[in-house]
Amino acid sequence: MSQSVSSAATTAGVGVQAAKRRTFAVISHPDAGKSTMTEALALHARVIGQAGAVHGKGDRRGVVSDWMAMEQERGISVTSAALQFSYRDTVINLLDTPGHADFSEDTYRVITAVDSAVMLLDAAKGLEPQTLKLFEVCRQRGIPVITFINKWDRPGNDALALMDEIEQRIGLKPTPLTWPVGIAGHFHGVIDRRTGVFTRMQRSPGGADLAIEEDMTAEEAAERFGADWTTATEELELLDLTGADHDQEAFLGATTTPVLFGAAVANLGVRQLLNVLVELAPPATARPTAAGADQPVDAPFSGFVFKIQANMNRAHRDQVAFMRVCSGRFERGMVVTHGGTGKPFTTKYAQQIFGQGRDTIDEAFPGDVVGLVNATALGIGDTLYAGRPVRYPALPSFPPEHFAAVRTDDTSAYKRFRRGIEQLDAEGVIQVLRSEQRGDGTPVFAAVGPMQFEVATHRLEAEFGVRVRLEFLPYEIAAVTDAAGRDMLRGESNVEVMTRVRDDALLAVFQHRWRMRTVAGRHPGLRLDGVFDAGLS
Secondary structure, three states: OOOOOOOOOOOHHHHHHOOOOEEEEOOOOOOOOOOHHHHHHHHHHHOOOOOOOOOOOOOOOOOOOOOHHHHHHHHOOOOOOOOEEEEOOOOEEEEOOOHHHHHHHHHHHHHOOOOOOEEEOOOOOOHHHHHHHHHHHHHHOOOOOOEEEEOOOOOOOOOOHHHHHHHHHHHHEEEEEEEEEEEOOOOOOEEEEEOEEEEEEEOOOOOOOOEEEEEEEEHHHHHHHHHHHHHHHHHHHHHHOOOOOOHHHHHHHOOOOEEEOEEEHHHHOOHHHHHHHHOOOOOOOOOEEOOOOEEOOOOOOOOEEEEEOOOOOOOOOOEEEEEEEEEOOOEEEOOOEEOOOOOOOEOOOEEEEEEOOOEEOEEEEOOOEEEOOOOEEEEOOOOEEOOOOOOOOOOOOOOOEEEEEEOOOOOHHHHHHHHHHHHEEEEEEOEEOOOOOOOOOOOEEEEOOOOOHHHHHHHHHHHHHOOEEEEEOOOOOEEEEEEHHHHOOOOOOEEEEEEOOOOOOOOEEEEOHHHHHHHHOOOOOOOEEEEOOOOOO
16 A cells, blocks of 8 residues: 655745656566566565566465556456555655556556657667667657666676667766676676775575675675676776766766666666655656646646546446546545546546555646546546646557457347447547448457556456457558548548547558558549557557
């Protein structure tokens, strides 16, 4: 259960409270250790008693942030998790994200709600494709990135080679803050480059508790670790010669990345990462609005919804809208304005979410993430505000590449079927299309990746008691068209125009890019726009 941080003195200025916030996402390729790192950070902040493992073994439980049954069974993260806790008089808002490319939309939405990111690299695999894509989103948004070289307790690449890979492949200059003593797989601890202190690290019995740490003098380390110590000190001299020193301005400008080494599963190096987040990561600051101006943190309350999730806990069976507070002081029960409709919205049920656990909160400040319960009037990207109107930029949808008509043969379950489809669409789990050819009774799922189909069908059965069957359609590309385009395409074979339910956009779907170009060539003036380019497609 999350530690309550809502008891902060209400007399303190909003700017003071915003300065205490650190809101960041953990991003990486699948299996690099995101959920494990989330647990390890929460453990060090004393939020949980033991860190979980993605695949729980023996008495060791699974990770708290993977709350969905499918996640716990398969050891993957397919949803985002928002965890909040206090550490060193700082409020940490940690957003765990899916690593799998099939859930890029969800990850992108989370990145819009953070002020910095922790990029995990597998010591043996380095920069992997999904990591590169996620980093590009951070680059586009100017988000500072801290790099953590994970799994240093297992065989992996050379540390200097990994530094070269970071600089050459993503153009960020790495500025290591800690440096490992011992090659990957023979990890003894790290040297703090800022203080010169060497901290020996050992895994606790079972690995679920805090690591055993011991500061040693250079003489003690040299005697104990011999050649490994000598190699580490020589590498440090090389880093000094190349000017790989931390520069706060360059880091905040997203041109350098501080680097740390460790092993999240054994809680090695995690305390150092948490300290760096508190000391160096940017606090909540003014955010750009849709009009292009910056909204100061001390302006009246405003925030935007970046995620919607239902049925996180079977005991509640409710819907939660995750809102990033951007300015002002949020108070539970306050009446705000819905930016899209201009209608009043009452924030009666406001909670902090920690995995399946939840605590009622009375207030929140810029940088905080608030769960608005049963806020069915809210959609992804909606702005809420008090006082002077403000709107934050809309969150994009990604171009779907996989399509399937979805049906149920159980006529008695039709109402639950429709309710489940509406819920999945509202959450953005999958895009739902309406097809004239198939009728309203047979919606079409449109997915960025095929695993989205698996999640959607699993949730329909587990949460709504509806078994469905999918009829996969032979399309792999979609583009936005208009009513005129729909009329032009009616006579074309292997082409359909469907309506996206969430916003009534008309999507023309084709078997492949060559077919789309051929059809476009026959219809001058046909509108075919990319759905959106969010940098991950």
